[in-house]
Amino acid sequence: MHxxxxxxxxxxxxxxxxxxxxxxxxxxxxxxxxxxxxxxxxREEVTSPPTDGVHISGLWLDGARWDAxxxxxxxxxxxxxxxPLPVVHVRPQRDAATPEGCYFCPxxxxxxxxxxxxxxxQSTNFVLCVGLPMRPGSDADHWVLQGVALLCxxxx
Numbered sequence: 001m002h003x004x005x006x007x008x009x010x011x012x013x014x015x016x017x018x019x020x021x022x023x024x025x026x027x028x029x030x031x032x033x034x035x036x037x038x039x040x041x042x043r044e045e046v047t048s049p050p051t052d053g054v055h056i057s058g059l060w061l062d063g064a065r066w067d068a069x070x071x072x073x074x075x076x077x078x079x080x081x082x083x084p085l086p087v088v089h090v091r092p093q094r095d096a097a098t099p100e101g102c103y104f105c106p107x108x109x110x111x112x113x114x115x116x117x118x119x120x121x122q123s124t125n126f127v128l129c130v131g132l133p134m135r136p137g138s139d140a141d142h143w144v145l146q147g148v149a150l151l152c153x154x155x156x
Contacts, residue, residue, distance in 0.1 A: 009109060009127045009152060013090075016054055020092035023052075031092045035131045037066065038087040046087055053091035061085050062111065063148040072133040073103060073143060082154055088130070102131040103143045107150040127152070 013033070021028040033053075040046050043057035065083040067074035076083065106113075107127040114125060130150055134143065 009107075013128060016090065017092050020052060026094065030094050032095065032097075033128065033130075034091045034093045036089045036091070037071065037085065037132065038089055039068070040087045041068075041084070043087060050089055050091065053089060055087050056090055057087045058152070059085040059088065059107070060151045060154055061105075061148065062151050063146045064143065067135065070135065072135045073105075073138075073148065074135050075146075082151070085150065099131065099133075101134055101136075103134050103140050103148070104129040105132045105143070105148060105150050106130075107152065109152045111151055111155050113149060 017028050017031050017033075020026075021031060038046070038055070043055070046055050046057075049055065060082045061073075061076075061084075062082055063076055064073050065076050065080070066072075066085050068086070107130050108125050109127060110125055112125060134140070
């Protein structure tokens with residue numbers, strides 16, 4: 001069995017921004033991330049790396065599921081707390097803003113959703129917010145009330 005994982009995802013994401021900033025000779029503080037959930041469910045299905053950014057796989061939706069047909073967040077199936085998110089293309093972009101109709105989904109390393117406050121003032125368990133398209137007719141408040149978050153790993 002082949003296992004991969006990140007021990008410090010915040011550092012990895014900073015590295016992605018640094019590589020992009022150096023490649024295009026732009027200030028890193030003007031960069032943010034854009035997100036696009038791919039059709040590929042598994043990393044093995046991805047045939048080539050992106051020109052910019054990275055593909056990330058192995059994330060889990062807690063409290064929701066990904067609707068592959070609608071390409072958006074949907075309610076979790078009854079009795080299913082965690083569902084896999086397909087491969088995500090994470091792309092640095094200037095002055096990144098989450099598009100209309102997206103939920104700022106918090107990404108955590110573990111399901112605890114809590115951690116020690118670091119010197120930056122953020123939890124050591126929090127990684128970043130991922131913009132995910134919402135089901136038509138829903139709004140961010142709906143997903144917040146559902147407690148929807150992304151996790152880097154399952155508890156089992």
